[in-house]
Amino acid sequence: MAIQHGTNIFDWMFDRIEKIGGTVVIVLDEIDVIGNDDKVLYKLSRAKSNGEIENTRLSIVGISNNFDFYSDLTARVKDQLCEEEIRFAPYNANQLQNILERRAESGLQDGVLEGGVIQLCAAHAAKKDGSARQAINLLYKAAKIAHNGQDDTVTTDHVDQAQKKLNRDMLLEGLKDLTVQEYTTVLAVASLEARGDTPARTKTVYSEYKSICQTTGIDISTMRSIRDHLQALKLYRFLEGEKKTGGANGGERWLFELGVDLENMLAIEADDRFGEILDTIEMRKKANA
Numbered sequence: 001m002a003i004q005h006g007t008n009i010f011d012w013m014f015d016r017i018e019k020i021g022g023t024v025v026i027v028l029d030e031i032d033v034i035g036n037d038d039k040v041l042y043k044l045s046r047a048k049s050n051g052e053i054e055n056t057r058l059s060i061v062g063i064s065n066n067f068d069f070y071s072d073l074t075a076r077v078k079d080q081l082c083e084e085e086i087r088f089a090p091y092n093a094n095q096l097q098n099i100l101e102r103r104a105e106s107g108l109q110d111g112v113l114e115g116g117v118i119q120l121c122a123a124h125a126a127k128k129d130g131s132a133r134q135a136i137n138l139l140y141k142a143a144k145i146a147h148n149g150q151d152d153t154v155t156t157d158h159v160d161q162a163q164k165k166l167n168r169d170m171l172l173e174g175l176k177d178l179t180v181q182e183y184t185t186v187l188a189v190a191s192l193e194a195r196g197d198t199p200a201r202t203k204t205v206y207s208e209y210k211s212i213c214q215t216t217g218i219d220i221s222t223m224r225s226i227r228d229h230l231q232a233l234k235l236y237r238f239l240e241g242e243k244k245t246g247g248a249n250g251g252e253r254w255l256f257e258l259g260v261d262l263e264n265m266l267a268i269e270a271d272d273r274f275g276e277i278l279d280t281i282e283m284r285k286k287a288n289a
Helices: 009-020 039-045 075-080 093-107 117-128 132-148 156-176 180-194 202-216 223-235 262-270 274-288
Strands: 022-029 056-063 239-245 252-258
Touching: 009 022, 009 056, 039 056, 039 075, 093 117, 093 132, 117 132, 117 156, 132 156, 156 262, 156 274, 180 202, 180 223, 180 252, 180 262, 180 274, 202 223, 202 252, 223 239, 223 252
Parallel strands: 022 056
Antiparallel strands: 239 252
16 A cells, blocks of 8 residues: 555554554564664653544554674663563574575475585574574575576585685675774774784774875874774774783783684685775765764
């Protein structure tokens, strides 16, 4: 049913709910994507008391992989929701294997999968977070690589290639969420790691960072700013850092190394994605301004 031009989306929704009547259950998948704007939850939870619906009982089911989602809601929404949390354990490798087998039966020709392909896809997904979606996506990517290479069967080598590509794509998207200065700081640590010079002190990272900035024309930030960026990147899991005490001069110092795969970082740079990442960072910065 189309929404007429000029109709308020909430008015339309409540009108439809009232016409259905009885008990209506609204299921919001990936509910955490609403972020800080939880207006829709507030409107739904207050629908009865605000007179938006009269003869209908309304329940809300929210589905999310983010266990911290509820804590991020505003106080007014928490007060309205008679929340009950049910947690489901991640799929294990055997369960993921069963899911993939059913998908393969309906989506792939018989005999196209080499032995061990489904088991490897399931193992990769189970090791990460037990996501059925990731397991299915991995199998799909492996089959696509085989198809593009005009191979008769999908092999475990195709799965390994697909996993590397997925990891690389995920890293690329993560890098695009950083600021220009944060991204350049990651590059500095990656450059040091490629030469075997990590774990590196903040001073060493800063020297490499300045060198990259001078080469690329990026404005150079202060040592203090880069120190802050290093700590933030450690929280984002792009870097690993360890605090050391003592030494020849005493005191404390931090040592940093990559928290992501160096091979993927080098592959992104080899594909000349530097400009693409910077362009995306700038576009997102302008959009959020």
